[in-house]
Amino acid sequence: MADLIPILGVLCGIIIPLAAFYWQYLEGKEKRELVVEIAKHNDDPIKIAELMALLEEPKQEPVDYRRGGVITLCVGIGVYLLGKQAFGAFFVGIGLLVASIGLGILIAGYLYPKTSQELTNAVDEFEKR
Numbered sequence: 001m002a003d004l005i006p007i008l009g010v011l012c013g014i015i016i017p018l019a020a021f022y023w024q025y026l027e028g029k030e031k032r033e034l035v036v037e038i039a040k041h042n043d044d045p046i047k048i049a050e051l052m053a054l055l056e057e058p059k060q061e062p063v064d065y066r067r068g069g070v071i072t073l074c075v076g077i078g079v080y081l082l083g084k085q086a087f088g089a090f091f092v093g094i095g096l097l098v099a100s101i102g103l104g105i106l107i108a109g110y111l112y113p114k115t116s117q118e119l120t121n122a123v124d125e126f127e128k129r
Contacts, residue, residue, distance in 0.1 A: 069106025076102050 039048055076099025083091025 065105050065109030065112065067109075069102050069104070069109050071102070072105055073099055073102030076100070
């Protein structure tokens with residue numbers, strides 16, 4: 001019985017990723033079957049292209065480092081205050097570490113523009129000089 005636990009641990013590390021890949025395959029399979037069925041009954045290639053565009057994953061917006069930085073900074077301050085009030089020096093150190101990471105992310109958000117409009121504005125300002 002004692003030898004069974006490590007074996008099950010190793011098998012879980014293999015089975016869980018395989019199950020995730022299989023699940024993604026099944027989701028994609030339904031979409032592909034739907035497109036084939038629609039294409040069988042529709043002769044207009046423009047409509048088929050429009051339907052394909054609807055089934056595609058939407059483009060993700062760029063990451064807003066400013067928002068994430070503020071959230072991380074506030075979490076760090078909260079952990080710091082919790083450590084100062086109740087749990088001691090260990091949590092104070094963790095809170096300061098997390099707050100420092102949040103501050104770094106916040107600074108990165110202001111150094112690197114996040115949207116194409118901000119990039120365009122930055123280029124326009126540079127060209128004016």
